[in-house]
Amino acid sequence: MKIVVCVKQIPDPADPGALDPESKTLVRDQKLILDESDSYGVEMALQLADANGEGSVHLVSMAPDNQIAGLRTALAMGADSATLVSDEALKGSDALSTARVLAAAIARSEPDLVLAATESSDGYTGTVPEMMAEFLELPSVTFAKAVTVDGNVAKVKRQTEAGYDDVHCPLPAVVSVTAGVVEPRYPSFKGIMSAKSKPLDQLGVSDLGIEPGSVGWAGGNQEIVRIADAPSRAAGEVFEDEGDAHERIVAFLEDLKVL
Amino acid sequence: MGLDKIWVFAETDGAAVATISLEMLAKAREIAGTVEVFMGCDGEDYATELGDHGAEAVYCTGDLDGALQGVSVASAVANAIQRGDVDAPDAFMLGTTQNGRDVAARLSVKLQSPVITNIVDLVLDGDDLLGSEPIFGGTTDVMTKNISDNPGIFLVRPKSFTAQAVGAAEAMLEDLEVGDLGAVGAARIIDTFAEESQGPKLDEANIVVSGGRGLGAKEAYAMIEELAGSLGAAPGASRAIVDAGWVPYSYQVGQTGKVVKPTVYIACGISGATQHLVGMKGSKHIIAINSDSEAPIFAVADLGIVGDVHKVVPKLIETLSD
Numbered sequence: 001m002k003i004v005v006c007v008k009q010i011p012d013p014a015d016p017g018a019l020d021p022e023s024k025t026l027v028r029d030q031k032l033i034l035d036e037s038d039s040y041g042v043e044m045a046l047q048l049a050d051a052n053g054e055g056s057v058h059l060v061s062m063a064p065d066n067q068i069a070g071l072r073t074a075l076a077m078g079a080d081s082a083t084l085v086s087d088e089a090l091k092g093s094d095a096l097s098t099a100r101v102l103a104a105a106i107a108r109s110e111p112d113l114v115l116a117a118t119e120s121s122d123g124y125t126g127t128v129p130e131m132m133a134e135f136l137e138l139p140s141v142t143f144a145k146a147v148t149v150d151g152n153v154a155k156v157k158r159q160t161e162a163g164y165d166d167v168h169c170p171l172p173a174v175v176s177v178t179a180g181v182v183e184p185r186y187p188s189f190k191g192i193m194s195a196k197s198k199p200l201d202q203l204g205v206s207d208l209g210i211e212p213g214s215v216g217w218a219g220g221n222q223e224i225v226r227i228a229d230a231p232s233r234a235a236g237e238v239f240e241d242e243g244d245a246h247e248r249i250v251a252f253l254e255d256l257k258v259l
Numbered sequence: 260m261g262l263d264k265i266w267v268f269a270e271t272d273g274a275a276v277a278t279i280s281l282e283m284l285a286k287a288r289e290i291a292g293t294v295e296v297f298m299g300c301d302g303e304d305y306a307t308e309l310g311d312h313g314a315e316a317v318y319c320t321g322d323l324d325g326a327l328q329g330v331s332v333a334s335a336v337a338n339a340i341q342r343g344d345v346d347a348p349d350a351f352m353l354g355t356t357q358n359g360r361d362v363a364a365r366l367s368v369k370l371q372s373p374v375i376t377n378i379v380d381l382v383l384d385g386d387d388l389l390g391s392e393p394i395f396g397g398t399t400d401v402m403t404k405n406i407s408d409n410p411g412i413f414l415v416r417p418k419s420f421t422a423q424a425v426g427a428a429e430a431m432l433e434d435l436e437v438g439d440l441g442a443v444g445a446a447r448i449i450d451t452f453a454e455e456s457q458g459p460k461l462d463e464a465n466i467v468v469s470g471g472r473g474l475g476a477k478e479a480y481a482m483i484e485e486l487a488g489s490l491g492a493a494p495g496a497s498r499a500i501v502d503a504g505w506v507p508y509s510y511q512v513g514q515t516g517k518v519v520k521p522t523v524y525i526a527c528g529i530s531g532a533t534q535h536l537v538g539m540k541g542s543k544h545i546i547a548i549n550s551d552s553e554a555p556i557f558a559v560a561d562l563g564i565v566g567d568v569h570k571v572v573p574k575l576i577e578t579l580s581d
Contacts, residue, residue: 095373134330134367180504239562
């Protein structure tokens with residue numbers, strides 16, 4: 001079973017960067033890391049490949065400036081190989097362009113199963129996996145909180161507003177997994193060393209048969225018109241607890257007449 | 260000025276129309292002359308309520324027999340437009356729900372329309388419809404418009420607008436034909452499970468008491484439920500402890516969970532990551548208890564207590580029970 005996992009490399013969420021007022025894009029000049037949301041997809045893939053016995057795990061990522069640190073982390077966790085799509089033409093890509101490029105890169109490996117996080121920790125549009133499925137003409141199950149593969153069928157517990165649905169989906173398919181679906185492993189020292197020699201392909205958009213003018217800024221279908229500071233909440237009072245905090249809270253609630 | 264026509268994706272909550280769908284209808288009425296609804300189920304039982312909230316027509320796929328809404332509804336809508344059975348609307352509005360996001364994403368590819376996500380407000384700017392998205396934990400608003408030749412798709416966050424009935428007549432029912440989708444539509448729902456929590460519903464409660472990683476251990480969440488119980492509140496949680504498996508996803512407040520706007524929100528042992536703030540900073544009053552005085556949660560709290568939740572919360576429960 002061939003599994004492809006989509007991974008996003010993002011700025012460290014502890015240092016989210018800023019919006020460039022000119023280009024209205026995220027300024028990310030620092031080194032990118034593996035989005036924690038994607039570590040669940042990588043772990044899920046590794047476990048499914050193990051359970052299958054003859055499984056392989058290939059990573060696909062799109063990132064600016066040939067950044068590969070996040071891919072190396074996922075390779076160190078145990079993935080077999082990776083493809084990075086990096087191209088000046090991709091700057092400013094929206095979800096639709098991103099999904100198109102990722103789908104084209106994924107299609108090259110003819111996978112049985114494509115895994116992705118439900119949403120990234122920085123852009124969180126939550127639409128890219130389902131868009132990729134549409135480009136790939138594959139069925140999809142999003143928001144998976146558990147995934148098993150039984151023969152040629154993915155059996156997924158799909159989160160719903162009220163609880164979850166059991167969904168059966170024939171392969172090949174795209175499945176997006178929620179955080180917490182599995183416990184991601186930490187890369188071992190051996191894993192980190194071997195990651196350095198694992199195959200890592202680097203492609204541009206024309207390698208994927210995509211016209212550079214149809215993606216990124218040039219192919220964009222949406223435009224940011226303006227950016228403004230949101231009205232902020234007035235700061236309240238902060239107290240050190242000296243054993244009487246509960247009384248302050250009760251008084252606060254009594255004032256609001258909610259008790 | 261205004262748009263001619265908006266299509267709102269309606270979802271259901273048992274026998275009723277989902278609140279998010281009614282909220283969007285209220286906004287759609289403000290900005291468009293004609294508001295119509297599309298849904299991935301049999302619409303007959305919902306036509307009265309949808310009409311009462313301003314929908315003139317309801318386009319329904321009929322029962323999907325276990326097929327997923329995303330691929331089914333998007334295919335049916337795109338086919339109807341491309342065949343010329345219906346006139347394309349100027350914009351689509353869908354809720355930021357599991358099915359809403361699936362339908363929007365598939366529709367986006369089929370129509371080559373952008374999806375403008377995480378929208379909390381829609382504003383008319385001449386002939387343009389702008390979606391407003393809060394970023395950086397809600398400190399900055401980004402206004403985005405569709406520049407394609409196709410209808411824009413807006414994914415709207417729950418609780419962005421207030422639902423309001425207008426007393427209009429029952430909406431007219433129209434068919435949306437899904438047709439045979441082949442392999443791409445082959446996923447099937449085999450069974451459905453509900454995770455019930457005690458007390459009022461999280462997104463409807465007047466008071467919400469949430470716990471986070473500061474509780475230290477899964478067992479400590481019991482005191483959050485006890486405090487919630489003594490206040491008639493709904494218990495909630497940060498993403499961190501949902502991911503850790505302490506409580507089910509249905510408890511989660513935040514970007515990827517529920518958006519709540521109660522009269523009082525009590526955050527216990529929650530540091531206030533962007534992910535969480537986005538889901539609760541619309542609360543009328545916020546109380547935060549956290550041991551770290553630098554925690555971002557204190558920037559939005561009306562009453563902040565720098566202290567140990569394990570000391571403060573039990574005393575609070577005891578005082579309230581007297």
